[in-house]
Amino acid sequence: QKEVEQDPGPLSVPEGAIVSLNCTYSNSAFQYFMWYRQYSRKGPELLMYTYSSGNKEDGRFTAQVDKSSKYISLFIRDSQPSDSATYLCAMIPSNFGNEKLTFGTGTRLTIIP
Amino acid sequence: DGGITQSPKYLFRKEGQNVTLSCEQNLNHDAMYWYRQDPGQGLRLIYYSQIVNDFQKGDIAEGYSVSREKKESFPLTVTSAQKNPTAFYLCASSFGQMNTEAFFGQGTRLTVV
Numbered sequence: 439q440k441e442v443e444q445d446p447g448p449l450s451v452p453e454g455a456i457v458s459l460n461c462t463y464s465n466s467a468f469q470y471f472m473w474y475r476q477y478s479r480k481g482p483e484l485l486m487y488t489y490s491s492g493n494k495e496d497g498r499f500t501a502q503v504d505k506s507s508k509y510i511s512l513f514i515r516d517s518q519p520s521d522s523a524t525y526l527c528a529m530i531p532s533n534f535g536n537e538k539l540t541f542g543t544g545t546r547l548t549i550i551p
Numbered sequence: 552d553g554g555i556t557q558s559p560k561y562l563f564r565k566e567g568q569n570v571t572l573s574c575e576q577n578l579n580h581d582a583m584y585w586y587r588q589d590p591g592q593g594l595r596l597i598y599y600s601q602i603v604n605d606f607q608k609g610d611i612a613e614g615y616s617v618s619r620e621k622k623e624s625f626p627l628t629v630t631s632a633q634k635n636p637t638a639f640y641l642c643a644s645s646f647g648q649m650n651t652e653a654f655f656g657q658g659t660r661l662t663v664v
Contacts, residue, residue: 479658481557483654484652484653487651526593539596
């Protein structure tokens with residue numbers, strides 16, 4: 439079993455819809471949770487990160503962490519064609535030292551105009 | 552503009568040859584990382600370095616080598632010992648040891664012909 443599980447999709451939704459992307463994990467030591475967006479043939483770019491449980495909002499994006507369920511989500515409101523990309527979750531036990539990021543496999547998202 | 556530059560964008564290698572991928576950053580970041588990305592497998596850590604002249608193996612270091620002679624540079628050599636080198640290679644860096652804010656380069660697509 440992988441430490442981080444992410445549905446690879448593909449996921450297609452109409453423009454303007456709310457998108458929900460999710461990851462589950464098995465390592466209860468994970469404390470920091472990141473979401474990256476990766477356009478085709480480009481490097482990932484950090485969208486946002488959260489610490490421990492709770493919600494964090496940044497414009498149209500909301501990250502949600504439920505540590506009791508070992509489940510994290512990224513919501514995209516008012517989705518745009520420019521949101522079409524692969525979304526990677528990543529997590530780490532602490533923010534310092536020799537800890538390594540553990541990535542999900544990524545979910546490919548297409549927003550249909 | 553500050554950022555991470557990977558070169559070349561596309562690279563072709565004959566079987567049995569070593570090849571070196573370049574990664575340069577002008578963000579004054581201490582830590583640098585090399586990842587490999589394959590379809591359906593997410594990002595896997597090859598090597599990382601947190602200070603000059605020091606580096607550690609990641610999860611899939613076999614068949615790869617690195618050096619960190621300068622803070623700005625972290626080249627990756629894919630040796631002939633790497634059995635399946637065709638992949639998308641990503642370099643990343645982060646300030647100090649703050650792994651939650653890693654910045655990625657645009658990647659190098661290596662194809663063995």
